[in-house]
Amino acid sequence: MKNWQQIKQDNNLKEKLFVREQVFDGIRSFFKKDGFHEVETPLMVAYPGTEPFLEVFETELVSPEKKQKAFLLTSPEFAMKKLIAGGIGNIFQICKSFRNNEGISERHNPEFTILEWYRVNADYRDIMADFEQLLMFLHKTIHQTDSGILTFQGKKYDITPPYPKFSVAEAFEKYVGVTKDQLLSEEALKKVAREKGYEVTDETDWEGVYNQLFLNEIEAKIATQNKPVILYDYPSSQAALSKRKESDPRFAERFEVYLAGLELGNAFSELTDAVEQKKRFQEDLALRRKLGKTEYGLDQDYIDALASGIPETGGIAVGVDRLIMLMADVTDIKETLFFPVEEVFYSS
Amino acid sequence: MSKLKAGNIKKGIYVLHNGKPHYVTKTQFVSPGKGSAFTRAKLQNLRSGATIEFTFKSHDSVEELDVESRELQFLYNMDDEVVFMDPRSYEQTNVSVSLLDGKEKFLVPELNVYIQLYEDKAIGVKLPPKVKMEVTEAEDAVAGDRQNAGKKPVVMETGLVVQAPLFVKKGESLLIDTETGAYLSRSN
Numbered sequence: 001m002k003n004w005q006q007i008k009q010d011n012n013l014k015e016k017l018f019v020r021e022q023v024f025d026g027i028r029s030f031f032k033k034d035g036f037h038e039v040e041t042p043l044m045v046a047y048p049g050t051e052p053f054l055e056v057f058e059t060e061l062v063s064p065e066k067k068q069k070a071f072l073l074t075s076p077e078f079a080m081k082k083l084i085a086g087g088i089g090n091i092f093q094i095c096k097s098f099r100n101n102e103g104i105s106e107r108h109n110p111e112f113t114i115l116e117w118y119r120v121n122a123d124y125r126d127i128m129a130d131f132e133q134l135l136m137f138l139h140k141t142i143h144q145t146d147s148g149i150l151t152f153q154g155k156k157y158d159i160t161p162p163y164p165k166f167s168v169a170e171a172f173e174k175y176v177g178v179t180k181d182q183l184l185s186e187e188a189l190k191k192v193a194r195e196k197g198y199e200v201t202d203e204t205d206w207e208g209v210y211n212q213l214f215l216n217e218i219e220a221k222i223a224t225q226n227k228p229v230i231l232y233d234y235p236s237s238q239a240a241l242s243k244r245k246e247s248d249p250r251f252a253e254r255f256e257v258y259l260a261g262l263e264l265g266n267a268f269s270e271l272t273d274a275v276e277q278k279k280r281f282q283e284d285l286a287l288r289r290k291l292g293k294t295e296y297g298l299d300q301d302y303i304d305a306l307a308s309g310i311p312e313t314g315g316i317a318v319g320v321d322r323l324i325m326l327m328a329d330v331t332d333i334k335e336t337l338f339f340p341v342e343e344v345f346y347s348s
Numbered sequence: 349m350s351k352l353k354a355g356n357i358k359k360g361i362y363v364l365h366n367g368k369p370h371y372v373t374k375t376q377f378v379s380p381g382k383g384s385a386f387t388r389a390k391l392q393n394l395r396s397g398a399t400i401e402f403t404f405k406s407h408d409s410v411e412e413l414d415v416e417s418r419e420l421q422f423l424y425n426m427d428d429e430v431v432f433m434d435p436r437s438y439e440q441t442n443v444s445v446s447l448l449d450g451k452e453k454f455l456v457p458e459l460n461v462y463i464q465l466y467e468d469k470a471i472g473v474k475l476p477p478k479v480k481m482e483v484t485e486a487e488d489a490v491a492g493d494r495q496n497a498g499k500k501p502v503v504m505e506t507g508l509v510v511q512a513p514l515f516v517k518k519g520e521s522l523l524i525d526t527e528t529g530a531y532l533s534r535s536n
Contacts, residue, residue, distance in 0.1 A: 009498060009499065053379070053385070102385070103376075103385060103387070104376075105376045105377040105378070106376065107376075108377060108379070199404075199405070199408045203407070211384070211386065211405075212403060215380065215386055215403040216402065216403045220401065
């Protein structure tokens, strides 16, 4: 039965769906009281993000003189950073984002809600603190408690700051038993994976074996923690839009925050070097071409914005539907959506 | 045995993992965001019953097991076994009630099900999507005095309790969804 049909009989479902508006209200209160402005930027663009492994929805912008390809955003990042370069100050946005050709999952919907915020004269560590405070604030206002203990699926999670934080290198050393040098070497990492019984062929590349080890050996362990966990300093190839670490440029200032097996957010100290950014975009677009993904150009306006001088900025993208899942205590994203994709694209 | 790409495995199939037969109870798409797609599968070891989780690269090869499906009829329940019969040969097959995974409450006399066998041993039971059952207990309900508007619990011939509309009476036959245990409609 579809959600809209079930609301009549299932009061519980209706209450869970209404957690969404409580999360939206909470997010807005949190940022407004800290002096952030809410912005609204286009969802339809000519030059989407360049991530090689994301696929976009494509449409066409038609006017009397011409037709041009248009795409739905995978994230509002570029527009928001252009505004930052323009001097707008601290901003946040809650909007829909779109990712095509993703498989079925209880945590994904092709059209989903993203929260992004950018803090100027800040870096990813400031964003870590923001997130810790935001989650506490939401829990406090929605569940009317100061306890800092969030119950999810019968398990108690202590969400009081600070969260345990590990670098990706530390996590690989602890859970996979590899050194930093082995981690970054395709040959060495493939050997370790093969020894552990993973399928490793000539086609398997570093990214494939890195992520498979990460998902099986590290993410699985993080999921059992009873506190949120922040994983930071990712290998630079896994962080195209973030600054490299000055102390070790093989790693970049990126972090992700996990709770109860859900990846809630992905954050960076934003890359402000226009030349390096353009180079990374070109590499990404070449890989997109190689992988047979939808092709489009790079956002030169974004490069120009960086070149015009952008303050040191920390930024993050958070999956709002997943925050709602946590607050409503549900394990399936469908229970947070008034119309999950299956109920929109049904066969008649 | 046929080889599948891990990205194509689905819930309900049987595969070889680490050299042992497993039943796929769940699959989930996993995306590290900045990386390619992976498939996280929940696999139940057919011999030990233990469930593990494993994340495959989408292009990893997985061997699908040859599982034989035999259509049998439900005969009766014993303590920890369920007895089925081949309606053509009258041969009886006993299956451990644990294989029914809680669905033994949907078994009505002469119900046709599919028993799945691997190496001649029963490893699973597939029920039809809907089953017709008789209501053995139903109270007369007064509308408006319930939290769950418009529903009341009724007991079916197998002992299954179903949330049914208020007009349902004892002795009526209902169609029940075997996936969720939900009332679908009245049946004649």
